[in-house]
Amino acid sequence: MNDKQxxxxxxxxxxxxxxRKQELKDDDDIFEGGIxxxxxxxxxxxxxxxxFNIRINGTxxxxxxxxxINTIVKFLEEKQSKL
Amino acid sequence: xxxxxxxxxxxxxxxxxxxxxxxxxxKFEKEGSFDREIxxxxxxxxxxxxxxxxxxxxxxxxxxxxGIIHEQFARVSSSIRSILTSSGMVALAILRWGxxxxxxxxxxxxxxxxxxxxxxxxxxxxxSDAGNIQMEAVREKNHYILNGxxxxxxxxxxxxxxxxxxxxxxxxxxxxVEKNKCVLVEKQDGLLGLRASMIANLSFENCKVSDGNxxxxxxxxxxxxxxxxxxxxxxxxxxxxxxxxxxxxxxxxNYVKKRRQFGAALIxxxxxxxxxxxxxxxxxxxxxxxxxxxxxxxxxxxxSIVETWSAKYLSSKAANEIASNAIQILGAEGCCxxxxxxxxxxxxxxxxxxxxTSQLHxxxxxxxxx
Numbered sequence: 442m443n444d445k446q447x448x449x450x451x452x453x454x455x456x457x458x459x460x461r462k463q464e465l466k467d468d469d470d471i472f473e474g475g476i477x478x479x480x481x482x483x484x485x486x487x488x489x490x491x492x493f494n495i496r497i498n499g500t501x502x503x504x505x506x507x508x509x510i511n512t513i514v515k516f517l518e519e520k521q522s523k524l
Numbered sequence: 525x526x527x528x529x530x531x532x533x534x535x536x537x538x539x540x541x542x543x544x545x546x547x548x549x550x551k552f553e554k555e556g557s558f559d560r561e562i563x564x565x566x567x568x569x570x571x572x573x574x575x576x577x578x579x580x581x582x583x584x585x586x587x588x589x590x591g592i593i594h595e596q597f598a599r600v601s602s603s604i605r606s607i608l609t610s611s612g613m614v615a616l617a618i619l620r621w622g623x624x625x626x627x628x629x630x631x632x633x634x635x636x637x638x639x640x641x642x643x644x645x646x647x648x649x650x651x652s653d654a655g656n657i658q659m660e661a662v663r664e665k666n667h668y669i670l671n672g673x674x675x676x677x678x679x680x681x682x683x684x685x686x687x688x689x690x691x692x693x694x695x696x697x698x699x700x701v702e703k704n705k706c707v708l709v710e711k712q713d714g715l716l717g718l719r720a721s722m723i724a725n726l727s728f729e730n731c732k733v734s735d736g737n738x739x740x741x742x743x744x745x746x747x748x749x750x751x752x753x754x755x756x757x758x759x760x761x762x763x764x765x766x767x768x769x770x771x772x773x774x775x776x777x778n779y780v781k782k783r784r785q786f787g788a789a790l791i792x793x794x795x796x797x798x799x800x801x802x803x804x805x806x807x808x809x810x811x812x813x814x815x816x817x818x819x820x821x822x823x824x825x826x827x828s829i830v831e832t833w834s835a836k837y838l839s840s841k842a843a844n845e846i847a848s849n850a851i852q853i854l855g856a857e858g859c860c861x862x863x864x865x866x867x868x869x870x871x872x873x874x875x876x877x878x879x880x881t882s883q884l885h886x887x888x889x890x891x892x893x894x
Binding site: 484 | 739740743748751755828
């Protein structure tokens with residue numbers, strides 16, 4: 442498994458675990474359908490920061506960055522490429 | 525932090541309070557305010573900048589030390605304690621989501637007490653339902669125009685910097701608003717408790733705010749900025765409730781040994797033993813929970829969010845029951861302001877409401893497990 446795949450599975454596992462939706466598709470909008478609420482938004486931030494050793498700043502809190510599993514993985518890849 | 529260091533720090537906070545707050549706490553409650561001098565003293569002791577890094581003039585304390593501060597302050601004055609939560613929430617928002625310019629500008633002033641911060645989210649129709657805020661922000665070139673009202677703003681009467689939440693093109697957004705003529709401040713009197721927490725209702729009339737005063741981005745106001753502030757607030761309230769519970773236990777244990785009825789000390793009566801036992805065990809359980817949450821928060825664990833909700837729920841419920849039992853044990857003595865018990869009783873009820881009602885906690889906590 443390469444780094445990107447590992448990243449993908451960690452993100453997917455976490456989101457499925459906190460939302461209790463195993464059937465979640467990679468492009469399902471996790472904010473739109475009431476799948477995720479404000480409680481989980483902060484949980485997601487803390488999880489991503491700790492798991493991937495990054496710091497998410499205020500200007501990165503755009504909905505598009507955290508819209509679905511695909512965009513989160515893309516955001517992480519970009520973030521890590523800048524480290 | 526080791527047990528020794530924890531005890532040392534607790535003693536440090538407690539001695540500070542004994543010298544600087546305890547003698548005046550009742551006066552502040554009766555007058556509904558306290559002097560700016562007190563704020564500077566709290567700052568000098570390192571409490572106001574507790575969650576601010578040293579680079580920005582703060583004392584950069586760990587989560588357990590912050591908990592200890594709130595526990596000890598609540599024993600003496602929950603009103604004075606509330607400035608630590610209020611300014612602390614604003615500081616946290618700036619530190620967490622602000623840019624470097626905002627951090628350099630505001631954090632040293634919040635840590636020193638030169639600037640008092642206040643969190644302005646609630647409105648007439650938006651309490652637990654924060655998503656129903658009506659306050660509006662309209663963008664015009666390089667600034668925003670804010671219009672609307674905020675309610676129940678702790679330290680709102682004396683704040684120099686308000687963290688205000690408004691809808692901007694339908695997106696919830698957080699703004700830093702400096703005290704100025706377009707923010708009308710109305711004092712809120714007649715409170716059940718925390719009477720010196722200088723609560724105000726605010727009106728914003730065509731309030732011009734630079735776009736450099738947004739925290740984060742448009743749309744990040746509730747889910748990230750307000751959520752992280754309230755999470756910090758809940759953590760501090762959980763510890764404050766622990767302070768109330770522990771103080772009730774301490775007072776009652778002392779009282780039941782001395783007070784005699786029917787020819788025996790109260791502690792020899794089995795029904796009193798039952799009440800004291802429940803108070804002690806419940807307080808110890810809350811302490812364990814709060815300590816665990818401190819550890820989770822210190823480690824930046826995602827589960828700290830739900831566990832902080834749980835700690836505040838458990839602690840505020842326990843404080844209500846314990847303060848009520850404490851009054852029952854002290855009898856008529858507990859019903860007058862000779863003992864702080866009657867104040868604890870009033871404040872415990874408020875703690876079951878602020879930073880989310882117990883009912884909202886039940887929705888959130890149950891929802892996170894189902």
